[in-house]
Amino acid sequence: MSTRPPLIGPPTGPEPPYPLLMEGTVISGFGRGSKELGIPTANLPVDASLTPWIASIPSGVYFGWASLLLPAAHPDAAPFAPSPYSLFPMVMSIGYNPFYKNTVRSAEVHILHKFAADFYGVPMRLLLAGFIREELDYAGLEALIADINFDCDVARASLARPAWQPKGLGDQGNDGTLDCSWLIRPSEE
Numbered sequence: 001m002s003t004r005p006p007l008i009g010p011p012t013g014p015e016p017p018y019p020l021l022m023e024g025t026v027i028s029g030f031g032r033g034s035k036e037l038g039i040p041t042a043n044l045p046v047d048a049s050l051t052p053w054i055a056s057i058p059s060g061v062y063f064g065w066a067s068l069l070l071p072a073a074h075p076d077a078a079p080f081a082p083s084p085y086s087l088f089p090m091v092m093s094i095g096y097n098p099f100y101k102n103t104v105r106s107a108e109v110h111i112l113h114k115f116a117a118d119f120y121g122v123p124m125r126l127l128l129a130g131f132i133r134e135e136l137d138y139a140g141l142e143a144l145i146a147d148i149n150f151d152c153d154v155a156r157a158s159l160a161r162p163a164w165q166p167k168g169l170g171d172q173g174n175d176g177t178l179d180c181s182w183l184i185r186p187s188e189e
């Protein structure tokens with residue numbers, strides 16, 4: 001892509017219809033070796049009975065925050081945090097992956113954190129804060145990867161602003177004002 005904006009959304013924070021919330025258990029994806037490309041994606045089931053908005057939202061690339069209920073034995077678990085959920089910035093794709101011509105609509109999340117172990121089967125919650133771009137087809141894998149890496153930069157920079165940072169979780173004054181409490185709330189069961 002030639003020119004793409006480095007930031008999405010205004011400095012005042014997410015605008016309607018965002019934030020959009022969804023949750024589910026991390027499942028196996030298409031097994032295409034995204035991890036080997038340096039872009040592992042944690043897949044969630046696309047289930048319109050649990051996530052009513054997912055059927056009508058445009059396919060494309062979104063960004064926001066993800067929380068994981070990692071088991072205590074996972075190397076990235078944060079056992080002494082105020083919540084059993086760990087919170088991370090994320091970028092995600094919802095759609096048919098035109099480069100691969102999928103027939104099933106998928107939701108896959110690349111978390112902007114280097115994990116020491118996989119987390120299949122773990123409960124994950126997402127707060128979508130904004131839309132980055134439509135899904136595209138590409139002449140080659142390198143162009144797809146380059147665009148995804150740019151998406152990661154856009155997400156990181158956009159989420160670094162105070163109105164896009166979680167409220168009540170920062171230390172030493174780098175706290176944000178975005179309400180992410182749903183992401184770290186203990187589940188009811």
Ligand code: ADP
Binds near residue numbers: 035
């Ligand atoms: P699959 O086709 O099964 O989704 P991937 O190659 O996309 O396989 O790898 C996804 C898995 O990698 C996730 O389910 C998760 O357990 C693990 N993983 C490790 N690091 C990350 C990360 N930063 N973001 C998303 N998933 C990650």
Ligand code: RBF
Binds near residue numbers: 032091093134152
């Ligand atoms: N697949 C596409 O076919 N077209 C896209 O534009 C596209 N954009 C993506 C953006 C992000 C941020 C992520 C995480 C994935 C995207 N994908 C896209 C899905 C990608 O093809 C899939 O994760 C592959 O498994 C990567 O090899």
Ligand code: MG
Binds near residue numbers: 029034
């Ligand atoms: Mg995946």
